[in-house]
Amino acid sequence: MRKHTCDVVVVGAGLSGLTAARLLHKHDLDVAVVEASDRVGGRAYTLENAEMGMISDQGATRCGPAMSTLWQLIKDVGVKVWQQKPTQMVYVTEDSVSRFTPTSLPTWNPLVRLDHYNIFSTMDRLANQVPPEEPWEAPSAQEWDSCTMKDFFDRTVWFKSVRRITDAFVSMLACAEPEEVSMLWFLWLMGQTGGGRFATLVNSNPPQYRVSGGMQQLYKILVEQLGDRVTLNCPVTKVENVEDGVLVTGDGATWEAKAVVLAVPPPCYSKISLSPALPEAFHHFTMGHAYKCTLYYKTNFWGNGDYPDCLAVNAFDDTVPGNKYPALTALITGRKAIEASQTSKEQRKDSICKCLAKAFSSEEAMQPLDYVEMNWNEEEYIGGGFSAYYPPGVLTRYKTLGRYNSTSRVFLAGAESATQGYGFLEGAVWAGKRAAEQVRSTE
Template identity: 30%
Template sequence: MPRIRRGIMRPQMNRRSLLGAGVALGAGAATTAVATPARAQAVDGADAIVDTVVVGAGLAGLAAARKLVAAGKKVLVLEARDRVGGRVHDIGLANGGTIERGGQFTGPTQTRLQALADELGVKTFTGYNTGESIYYTADGTAIRYTGALPPMDNDSYQALGQAIYQLDTLASTVPVDTPWAAPKAEELDGQTFASWIEGNVTNANAKTILHLMSNGALSAESRDISLLWILYYIAVSGNETNPGNLTRLISTLGGARDSRFVGGPYQIATKMAAALGSKVVLKTPVRRIVQSGGSALVVADNLVVSASSVVVALPPTLAGRIVYSPALPATRDQLTQRFPLSSIGKAIAVYDKPFWRDAGLNGQVAALTGTTRSTFDNSPPDGSYGALLAFLDGDQMRAVEDKSDATVKQLILDDLTRYFGSKAATPTEFVLGRWDAEEYTRGGAPGFTPPGVLTRFGTAIRKTSGVIHWAGAETATFWNGHMEGAVRSGEQAAADILKG
């Protein structure tokens, strides 16, 4: 069996010397086990050339690889982490259950993700919405309510409704594939969502809810996001036959957070990876991509692979950390420097039972104070144990950056106790995901663009760079930043390669 070349490519190496060493690749392995660097030598075949290397084994990368393999292409997927799934990751609990540490929701018009889940035998169920939600005001007043919005006076409802209508109307003018070409794109991209709110909405309650929507939909502060970006984000919250709208984007029942996957969405990633078998190699971060003569050398810590095409299925900010030779076009490189992921954390407190349901609560909180200001009932479909999901978004996540996990846990439990009573203080298990602190993540879905980025650099988001194709949830033209978008982007990158 040929020896795997280790280490990054040195300048004096050339294509002949690299390929002469030989690389063991999964051209047609029958095994369903995902390979690690130590096992890569056992992968079938000794050919150092594949048709496509996919960088990243999240939903986008796995969807791309799956489509290419189905078309008869030789593919290798290289993943930096010790697992597949990217920003989708479920973990087992001591009570035998499974909890979603990463992405988890799906809803109407997210057709590709749901079709893939159906094909793989992963079922969905509607999230728990029975009972009342709680709205915590800035002075700590708890208001219980039913429906999509907290109680307000009629003037506030009318002002909020008018603002939502204006946003939906503007969003309807934004092309889902070329938002920079929207009418008045320069004007829209020249301001933040916050500045639009302050300049167009006079009602204080309506303003507050709109700022909260920014945190809920994008896990980012309204002052950081381009107005054009949030209009685009609204526009893509649909599909080919159902235009996006803000209500669908922010809603639970009937919206983006309508449903979850029985046993968690991580199964979608692991089942795709299992079918690909040793074509997926873990713990193999890609450091360099060298293009020459219509092909590329992909240089990772443990492998050097030659391919006719490459799919980089990473968020733009992470894709920008790979070294490219020749250098990428300036617009693409500048885009990766200006396209951050959201600052986001996710905690799940587990209990013997969903006790808040006995009090007539559905587990959903929207708050104006606290470390966690957004919660959901994250219990399994049979309610056999209770789980409360608590998000840390934007400023709240950054505020705990230097605090220990134990301190963050206590802050969250203090908030949950304030929201749901003393029983929330003593969970049987507690899971904390600090996505912006993970080496190969550095933030959560979705990414977003500040003012001026889409109109100056947006054209580079999906434009191929030589033989390199770009995928990932942030490149999707529907449900950008969601699991649906990730699947769509991977399938689209594969389709583009197959078209030649």
């Protein structure tokens, strides 16, 4: 058993853990980062295909000035970015295909437009009533936490066409179905992620950017700054308070430190013996279900420079500057992801191709040059995608939001512990920064 000593151990080498480690290292603290898997990045993963001359981000992808904490980190480390073009939306149903832009809806029916505006403006209004740090203190917290988003939509949405959009909105944001998530939790989530502006399409989306060479480039720079302080392939199994510090036990090694930053996805909480134990609420996090699938084509048959989104499978143009071939990436979330997991890879590809062929009226969609996919629920040390949600009753019963309120020397990071940008890269950076500040305040 190898023995190490340091000031702080960071468990998890995703963006939150690396952010915390970077800040602590900058303040001259001796940091050790311990990662269970064979790579850094957590829920960000850049796949490189040298033979095809292509790269694709199979995890977290986009960034921009609206994600202020993440954007500042990108500027600080000097990673290069390129701007994603504005989107054109394509909504596919069993019997129709509708195209629309960020300033117009796919119908001229005034009642449908009113229904659409009403549901998203109502959700935004209610979300503004949920305190970001203590959502259980919202005026109607008990009522909202006793029902699901399905219950809310059942009594609020009038038209089936609008209901399809609201259900897709929940599935895209929570990677779960409306009947699974607490209404209070989802309203709180909307408040952390910009509300319903994306779905209402009243205003153009804020500028979005991608990291040149893939999101993994950001992680590579962070690891380079930390040098040999990052250990891979070492699952942590135990964290315990000892005299004058904390003892962290991993696979074949131990670390004695003054403090620990725990920056792992919720499914990993149960893999680590913690003393004192985490609050009960932490065991009620439920990870969503998500596939990310990329298809490469000989030509850009979907438009001359347009970047379409196909809401049927939430597909978007994933053509990367420098790549040899244009690409479309499809996100399959919630129930559809569970159903997809029960089919073969070839069947999943065929299903997506048929949807794209219908959306863009092109048989070329049926003939991709290559197809790659990532099932985030199969990742051992991730356990799902893209983030975790709370079912009804948890927030008001336990009154905690991913915070380890104990007298121990364990501090929480990770996107699910954030109260800003929850579940996204923005939340990961925000939580890592907060954890580093908490550690420093105890010195």
